[in-house]
Amino acid sequence: MxxxxxxxxxxxxxxxxxxxxxxxxxxxxxxxxxxxxxxxxxxxxxxxxxxxxxxxxxxxxxxxxxxxxxxxxxxxxxxxxxxxxxxxxxxxxxxxxPKREDARDVLISSTGASLEQLPSKAVIGTSSLRRQAQLLAVRPDLQIKLLRGNVDTRLQKCRDGEYDAIILAAAGLKRLGLYNETEMWPLPTNLCLPAVGQGxxxxxxxxxxxxxxxxxxxxxEVDTAKTVLAERAFLNEMDGSCHMPIGGYATLVHDTIKLETLLAATDGQTVIRGKSSGSDSQVVGQQAKKQLFEQGAAAMIAALNITD
Known part of the structure; x- marks a missing residue:
């Protein structure tokens, strides 16, 4: 050994x-x-x-x-x-x-306001096209501004007023002991679907x-692996990358993998969603891709590639 x-x-x-x-x-x-x-x-x-x-x-x-x-x-x-x-x-x-941490995204605002409470044309910090697209889908008035750096740097930029709010992953905040339920707003997955494998x-x-x-x-951790591998199978089928506002989140319910997926235009004007389920991670991921393509994913991807 x-x-x-x-x-x-x-x-x-x-x-x-x-x-x-x-x-x-x-x-x-x-x-x-x-x-x-x-x-x-x-x-x-x-x-x-x-x-x-x-x-x-x-x-x-x-x-x-x-x-x-x-x-x-x-x-x-x-x-x-x-x-x-x-x-x-x-x-x-x-x-x-290993066992998964909280997969959700979290909104943190300089005033403690929730997404609904943010003022018109509030400036939101994120480097993720996926987060940008989903936020603009529900709040098209928001202004998205690039946010990079480590977690502490991002939080400080928000405190300093560079942004009205920022979006971070709950998992990172919790692992660092920075998560605060009274000041941070977890975004439900039906509003902001996580990135594949998030958490x-x-x-x-x-x-x-x-x-x-x-x-x-x-x-x-076998159960975590089943869900994450279904998400990654979907990502592989979609040939997903950071150029694509794409999300995928799977849960395990009585040995059945339930996968929610999303593809969006970067401006949030077009969002297509899918739900697939089954016992085989690979098959569930393939089904998820088929669902999105039946809703026009090919044309959306072509448009995203032209834009990029």
Whole structure:
């Protein structure tokens, strides 16, 4: 048995918190193994002046980490699942998906106002086309302004009055101990459908590394995996990226996967939704794509590509 395992992660406080959480869970089952953390700077951590869609979309926060994994510099990579592209490099795999945190988006306003209470033409901070489209669908008067940086930076910008409100993921706030029920407004999934995999972690490894794969099985949560894999199957079928305002959120009800999906125009003027269910994650994801295409998804995607 190996005595040392190197874990790769981004440098943000949230990424480190998530990584330490995973290491703690692994250490409980493998007390004799020493886990070493290697911090890797990604393109997404450096390019903070532009929207994600304009600098490469999904993969911005993982490519450098995956290169280290392929080269053997690290043995495990801890990612936020929503940062993972639909397809992984040859030789790599998601070795474990731990239990999911709250998948919802949260609105945080400088005055404590809810989405309905925000004044006309309020300025909302987000870097997500998915969030932008869904907010404009219910409040077309809102003004969307780019918001990048780590969680603390984003919260401070809101407190400083640069924005009337910002949108963040509930999972990150809760993992960092920053979630406050009296000041933050969770957005119901029927108003703002989460990103595929939001709230879940992906622990990536090399397919050939049997020791690590066996180790990761100790933190894998089967029910979470069923739902997240249905969402990712849908993303793969749609060839989804940050260029596309796309959402997918699955729940498990009595062993049945129930998947809600969404595709929207960036201005929120057109939104199509679907619901699919079944016992097989891959099939549910395929059904979800079919539903959206029956409602005109192909034309919407073509228009989005022209715009981008």
């Amino acid at each position: 190996r005595t040392t395992v190197t874990v790769g992660t981004r440098r943000s406080k949230l990424a480190m918190t998530q990584t330490n959480h995973v290491i703690g869970a692994l250490q409980a089952s493998y007390p004799t193994v020493t886990f070493e953390v290697k911090v890797i700077v990604t393109k997404g951590d450096v390019r903070l002046d532009q929207a994600l869609a304009k600098i490469g979309g999904k993969g911005l926060f993982i490519k450098e980490i995956e290169s280290a994994l392929i080269n053997g510099e690290i043995d495990i990579a801890v990612h936020s699942m929503k940062d993972m592209p639909a397809e992984l490099p040859t030789g790599l795999m998601i070795g474990a998906i 879940a972690l992906a622990i990536e490894c090399r397919r050939e590394d049997d020791f690590v794969r066996e180790m990761l099985a100790s933190v894998h």
